[in-house]
Amino acid sequence: MRIVIAKSYEDMSANAARMVAGQLYLKPNSVLGLATGSTPLNMYQELIKIHHEVSLDFSEVVTFNLDEYLGLKPEDENSYHFYMFQNFFKHINIQRNNIYIPNGLAQNIPAECQDYERKIQEQGGIDLQVLGIGVNGHIGFNEPDINFEAVTHKVKLDEETINVNARFFANIEEVPRYAISMGIKTIMNAKKILLLANGVSKAEALYRTIYKGITPETPASILQLHPDVTIIAEEGAAKLLRSATHDRTNLGFASE
Ligand code: PGA
Secondary structure (H helix, E strand, O other): OEEEEEOOHHHHHHHHHHHHHHHHHHOOOOEEEEOOOOOOHHHHHHHHHHHHHHOOOOOOOEEEEOEEEOOOOOOOOOOHHHHHHHHOHHHOOOOHHHEEOOOOOOOOHHHHHHHHHHHHHHOOOOOEEEEOOOOOOOEOOEOOOOOOOOOOEEEEOOHHHHHHHHHHOOOHHHOOOEEEEOOHHHHHOOOEEEEEEOOHHHHHHHHHHHHOOOOOOOHHHHHHHOOOEEEEEEOOOOOOOOOOOOOOOEEEEOOO
């Protein structure tokens, strides 16, 4: 694991955008795995800026989103379809048919999940997967006690996740209880992983991810076994890491 500590959210985002842009310069037809939530918002803004300022080209890029709520229409402001188009896709030159997001309205959920997994394989697998991390250590919507062997599947959201995500909805009752999420196995099959963590609320989960044993109680801890993981953590999220030492990690400082 390569761990980069950024001095601010903006610094974390700029570093993440540079890593994604670097991937696209090296391989313009990269397959990106993308995340939603508060954390990557500024990274998407930075990528849009790079697209406009130095013509970073998305015309051959293929994207697969990590997850989508069950039961929300794509035009629902809380759906991840809406988030992705609003915050990223409509501002860049990506082709509509190169965008994949699980269909939260699918009638046959197992078939939708299988189909999603098959499409990832058909595109040659994910080159770079961007991840956030939940306060409970989830990645995608793979909540604690997840089966590490799972591929894309229907998940039941954790109470903690429902509480945390309620801030985006009119009230907590409106937060969907189920979602479709890439599984841990899908994520682990990505060639490279970039995990972003912002804010002190993530400090404990990040510490457990890196320094504690690999356990389904901290789904992100499985990343210790992935050969190419970069973690960019803003200082607050990294506050428990500075004093820790471990020979599996290589601490770097983005702002220095
Ligand atoms: P956040 O969510 O970026 O909104 O904090 C991250 C996650 O739950 O994976």
